[in-house]
Amino acid sequence: VVSSALALADKEGLDAVTIRRLAADLRVTPMALYWHFEDKERLLDGIAERILSSIDIGSPQQATGVWHEQLAAVLSALLEQLRAHPAVAELIHTRILLSEAGLQVTERVLGLLQGAGFSPVMAGQLGVAALSSMIQLVANEPGLYVGADQAEKEQAIRSKKARLHELSPQKYPAVLSSMDALFDCDDTRNYFAMGVDLFIAGVRHLQSAAS
Amino acid sequence: VVSSALALADKEGLDAVTIRRLAADLRVTPMALYWHFEDKERLLDGIAERILSSIDIGSPQQATGVWHEQLAAVLSALLEQLRAHPAVAELIHTRILLSEAGLQVTERVLGLLQGAGFSPVMAGQLGVAALSSMIQLVANEPGLYVGADQAEKEQAIRSKKARLHELSPQKYPAVLSSMDALFDCDDTRNYFAMGVDLFIAGVRHLQSAAS
């Protein structure tokens, strides 16, 4: 049930994940699903847990490198699984502490931050910022339109660009020159690497500022 | 109409903003609203525009300081207005380029980044990251529950903490010690200042890494 909900979300977006739609796909009555989970929230919890469980962060003992390298590795592992299901990435934020797998990732991140010298409060704030950043990267990747085929996607990008092309080049030179990056992402590897780098660099700066 | 939709969202959350509910508040038929906007998306566009228009970023000429100080000032101004309406902050991300006010903020941010030496593509990616970070800070502020009174909020926090207290201290020492920061935010000023600092520091690092 969780599997087909996730598959549906991947294919047509989170909005398409509806009790009734899901039931139809499974050739069953909508009410039948209520035997398998209490309500829709719990179904979404299940999807989040599924994704979190697929993250492989290795064991703390076998991790190598200084703290920020280990942190980058954990965030990259998280990012990898989120990227597999961009439509449901937004579900994770409020649900990471609800599952064993999510708790393990959180423990690892907070442990590394505390080990780097951050106070528990500071580590907590940085931990949520880390999670938010990774989610935001995959959910808002420019040029990503789940549930649209290639033609629709290109059409959407074209019409957005066309609107901006009507802007005054004198008034909006920077917007116009950066436009391509705002709507499409031709080097996704670099895009995500930059996102992790940005966060790690920020944290390292805060560390040196605090000590 | 936009005003009362925004007021409703502030008071009871974005989910409460429904055509029918809004119509009832305005003592009018649901269908009456369709004379004032084409569909619900356009109403949400209007809310986003309202917030973006209230941002005061000053003029580029009167701005003082080096580029990253100016950038921090612009992001703080954005943050200030988002904080006034946390329930609808998430609307901004996809709508910032739809309004004059949003374009001006974007132009300023991208201009500062390009002026700092980032390529147009890189500036674009950093610009969306900046916006996402600010939105995420206000939308996910720990201990924020729009549409809940003080008693409900405290109850929600208590029950979340209680669940985590059942965890093994051996297995999750970092989670348990950082728990307070994950669920509540007793120093909001510091929380938001840290969010801006974190981003600015990351960008500065990327600048030095690139040059």
Next chain:
DNA sequence: ACCTGAACACCGTTCAAGT
């Protein structure tokens, strides 16, 4: 243990019609 039928209280939206 697993599913269905019938019903309820909600959504957004269209379209023709009123003043």
Next chain:
DNA sequence: ACCTGAACACCGTTCAAGT
């Protein structure tokens, strides 16, 4: 210019009942 009535195709959810 501004609003209503009636209707349509959707939601999530409950509850009693079936096998």
